[in-house]
Amino acid sequence: MNFLIWVTIFSSFLVTYLSLPYWIKSAHKNGLVGKDVHKIEKVDVAESGGMAVVMGVCAGILIYIAINTFIFQNDAKLIYIFAILTTLLITTIVGMVDDLLGWKKGLSRKIRIFIVLFAAVPLIVINAGESTMAVPFLGDFNFGLFYPLLIVPIGILGATTTYNFLAGMNGLEARQGMIILSVLSVVTYVSGNEWLSVISLSMVVSLLGFYLFNKNPAKVFPGDVLTYSVGAMIGMIAILGNIEKIAVFFFIPYIIETALKVRGKLKKESFAKLNPDGSIDLPYEKLYSLTHVAIYLLKKFKKSGKAYEN
Numbered sequence: 001m002n003f004l005i006w007v008t009i010f011s012s013f014l015v016t017y018l019s020l021p022y023w024i025k026s027a028h029k030n031g032l033v034g035k036d037v038h039k040i041e042k043v044d045v046a047e048s049g050g051m052a053v054v055m056g057v058c059a060g061i062l063i064y065i066a067i068n069t070f071i072f073q074n075d076a077k078l079i080y081i082f083a084i085l086t087t088l089l090i091t092t093i094v095g096m097v098d099d100l101l102g103w104k105k106g107l108s109r110k111i112r113i114f115i116v117l118f119a120a121v122p123l124i125v126i127n128a129g130e131s132t133m134a135v136p137f138l139g140d141f142n143f144g145l146f147y148p149l150l151i152v153p154i155g156i157l158g159a160t161t162t163y164n165f166l167a168g169m170n171g172l173e174a175r176q177g178m179i180i181l182s183v184l185s186v187v188t189y190v191s192g193n194e195w196l197s198v199i200s201l202s203m204v205v206s207l208l209g210f211y212l213f214n215k216n217p218a219k220v221f222p223g224d225v226l227t228y229s230v231g232a233m234i235g236m237i238a239i240l241g242n243i244e245k246i247a248v249f250f251f252i253p254y255i256i257e258t259a260l261k262v263r264g265k266l267k268k269e270s271f272a273k274l275n276p277d278g279s280i281d282l283p284y285e286k287l288y289s290l291t292h293v294a295i296y297l298l299k300k301f302k303k304s305g306k307a308y309e310n
Contacts, residue, residue, distance in 0.1 A: 004067050005198050012060030012202040017209035019052045024213070024220050032100075034221055037271050038169070038309045040278055045218055048099040049210060050226020054092045056206035057199075057233075061085060064198060077195045083122040084199060084236050090119035091160055091232040095225035116160050119232065120153035128152060129239040155244065156235045162254040163231030164224060165261055166290060168270040169309055170216035174207045177230040180250045181207070184234065188241040196241045203233050216310040257290050264288035272307075279306040 027033055027046035035042045065081060068074045094115050098107055107115070123129075131147035132140055143151060167173045185200035207230070213219045238247030261268065268288035272280035272295055280295060287293055298307035 004064065004072070005201070007067065008060045008064040008198050009201050009205045011063045012056040013205035013209045014056075015059040016052045016056030016206040017212065019055055020049060020210065020213050020220060023049060023052050027220070036170070036218060038274055038280055039217065040274070040276075046220040048096065048223035048225050049214065049220035050222045050224075050229060051092070051096065053203070053206045053210045053222075053226055054088065054229050056209060057088065057203045057229075058085060060202035060206070061199060064202070079126055080128065080240060081195070081199070083126050083128065084233075084240070086122040087119045087156065087232055087236060088229055091116060091228045092225055094119070095223060095228035098228075099223040099225055113157065113161070116157050116228075116232075117153050119160070120156040123152050123156065123236065123239060124148045128236075129244075130242045133244065152239055155239055156232060159235030159238070159247070159251070160228050160231040162251065162258050163234065164227040166254055166257045166270070167222070167227055168272075168289075168291060170218040171211055171214050172291075173222045173227055173230070174211040174214050177207045177226075177234075178204050178211070180234055180247075181230075181237070183250065184237045184241070184243065184247065187243050187246055188237065191241065191243070193241050196237055200233070200237050203230065253290060260288050260290065260292075272309075275306075277306075279308055281307070 024046040027048065028044060032047045033044040034047050036045050061081060061084070065078065069078075094107065094112060098112070101107065127148050129147065129152060131144055132142045133147075135141040163173075163176075166176065181200045181204045185197040185204065188194075188200060189197035210220075210222070210226070214222060234247060234251075238244050263286075264284075268284060270289040270291045271283060272291065273283040275281055281299075282292055282295055284292070287296065295307045299305055
C-alpha cells in the first residue's frame with residue numbers, strides 16, 4: 001500500500017509541475033493574463049493556473065483507482081472517490097467560467113451559489129458522512145435526512161466560497177491549502193481513513209507543484225479555479241472523514257475574512273496599495289480583510305515601518 005500512496009502523490013505532483021509551463025505559455029498566447037498589482041513593473045502573468053492543480057489531483061486519483069482495481073482488486077471506496085471527483089470538477093467549472101469572464105464580472109452571485117450547491121449533489125446521493133454529530137449543550141444529535149439534504153450542501157458552499165475570499169498575494173492561496181489539507185490528511189490517516197488521506201495529499205503535492213510557479217514573483221496566478229477546487233476539497237474531506245469540527249477550526253480565519261468582507265458590503269478588495277518604493281500600504285481607512293490586518297501589524301511593529309509582499 002505504501003507503493004500505491006507514493007505513486008499517487010508523485011503522479012499528482014508531476015502532472016501539475018510539468019503541465020504548468022505549457023499552461024503559462026498558452027495563457028500568454030491567448031491573452032489569459034493579468035497584472036500583478038503589487039509589483040512596480042506591470043508584467044503580464046498567466047491566469048487560472050489552478051487548472052493544472054485540478055489536472056494533477058484528478059490524474060493522481062485515477063491512478064489510485066486503477067492500481068486498486070487492477071492490482072489489489074479493491075473497489076471498496078470507488079463510489080465515494082467518484083463522488084469527490086464529480087464535485088471537484090463541477091466547482092472547477094464554476095471557477096473557470098468566473099476566470100474567463102473576468103473576476104470583476106464573472107457569474108452572478110445567485111448563479112454561482114446555485115451551481116456550487118448543485119456540486120454537492122454527488123455527496124448527497126451517496127449519503128456522505130455521518131448524520132450524528134456532537135452539538136454543544138445537546139451532546140450527540142442525529143440530524144437524519146437534514147444532514148445530507150441541508151448540512152452537506154451548506155458545508156460545500158461555505159468551504160468553496162469563503163476559501164476564495166482570503167487571497168490576492170503571491171503564493172498565499174497555495175500555502176493555505178497545503179497547510180490545511182496536510183493537517184486533514186494526518187487526521188484522516190490517524191482516524192483510519194487512509195484513502196481520504198491519500199486524496200488529500202494528492203492535492204497537497206499538486207499545490208506544491210503550483211506554488212513553485214506562484215511564489216513571489218509569481219509566473220502564474222491561481223484564479224477562482226484553484227480557490228474553488230481547494231475549498232471544495234477541504235469541505236469534502238471534512239464531511240467524508242467526519243472531521244467537520246476540525247475543519248471549522250481551521251476555517252476560523254476565513255470566517256473572520258467573510259465578516260470583514262460583509263463589513264465592506266462585499267465590495268472592498270483584499271489587495272494592498274502599492275507605494276513607489278515597492279512597499280505595500282492599506283488601501284482603505286478601515287480594515288476589510290485579514291491581509292489589511294497583516295499590513296497594519298507589519299507597519300506598526302517592523303522597525304522600517306514598511307510592509308512588503310514577500
